[in-house]
């Protein structure tokens with residue numbers, strides 16, 4: 375039995391309310407196209423092609439932040455990916471929204487306004503409390519079913535994520551089902567051979583928490599990025615100097631020092647640290663230094679070095695599964711992309727099960743001409759991916775699961 379009821383199980387001619395995650399980078403006030411649109415388009419297209427009436431809800435940013443804006447621009451980008459019109463109404467659940475929902479014909483697609491513009495959406499609360507908000511009580515009776523495709527927001531207990539599945543029969547969309555299967559594979563430990571995790575990026579506290587929680591479900595951790603330098607510090611090397619204007623190292627070092635030292639002590643054999651690092655030399659070019667030669671914290675290291683890339687190659691090729699969380703360097707700058715790209719290339723060349731997660735890190739695949747099809751799964755989730763890796767239940771997903779068990 376599959377974990378969820380999916381959109382393939384929907385009764386014919388349903389009126390469906392569909393939660394997507396279209397949260398995107400905003401530049402000059404406009405949403406920027408990204409993988410989320412492309413992935414969700416498949417769910418929307420399949421629902422519309424099946425003749426359902428499709429109403430979409432999604433969020434953008436948070437009140438008080440620069441990226442908190444209307445979904446008007448998102449509708450056009452989504453329409454291009456779906457290959458159908460996506461009507462937009464600048465209302466979440468008022469008269470205008472209700473009239474537009476009422477007017478839909480079979481196969482029509484309508485996007486409502488940013489859910490976070492509705493006061494009932496954000497404060498986190500229990501599913502029962504969220505189901506009892508005016509937002510959910512007003513919209514739910516207009517639909518036959520609720521579809522959750524917003525895997526990457528499933529760690530939030532917001533009305534559109536946990537309220538509607540209490541009020542309506544709930545189904546998983548294509549993105550939800552695919553992301554769930556791939557990202558929980560490591561927690562379910564469904565591999566016979568070695569499992570490797572590549573750990574990097576700037577959110578050291580998050581990834582160190584994952585390393586701690588995963589314990590021996592992972593055989594080898596290959597480290598880089600900020601987390602990697604914190605482990606090198608714990609091993610006695612004076613690294614971890616911030617670029618001007620950043621505070622990535624000292625605070626995260628204080629917060630994680632005990633955990634890092636404990637992991638090194640307990641799982642030292644499983645941890646591979648960089649043997650060399652790259653920095654910006656006096657002439658502006660990439661320069662490298664063996665970690666053993668670093669005796670003063672004078673340079674900001676922006677990538678792992680070429681010996682490290684070579685060291686990480688064999689463990690990747692010997693693995694049954696490789697999970698990536700975070701970049702090994704500042705790959706946005708071509709001079710410091712070797713670590714991230716080298717590791718991704720090695721993974722792409724093997725036929726192991728591979729998952730690349732994190733919005734930033736997965737951008738490197740397109741930037742450096744790698745083929746997404748060479749990876750088993752490229753996740754569009756950030757916080758939800760981190761939690762899924764360790765098997766932590768995500769509230770919105772638990773509700774879909776209960777629906778499959780016949781509960782509410």
Ligand SMILES: Nc1ncnc2c1ncn2[C@@H]1O[C@H](COP(=O)(O)OP(=O)(O)OP(=O)(O)O)[C@@H](O)[C@H]1O
Nearest residue numbers: 575576577599676701702703704732733734735756
């Ligand atoms: N040594 C370093 N110093 C500063 N930044 C670094 C370093 N190594 C990697 N990075 C940065 O880490 C970023 C990617 O990691 P991040 O922790 O943001 O995670 P992500 O998992 O890709 O994304 P998200 O969690 O935001 O979806 C890249 O943008 C890269 O520039």
Ligand SMILES: O=C(O)[C@H](O)COP(=O)(O)O
Nearest residue numbers: 395397526527530756757
């Ligand atoms: O972009 C994301 O990671 C998700 O949409 C969750 O957004 P949030 O962190 O603002 O809740």
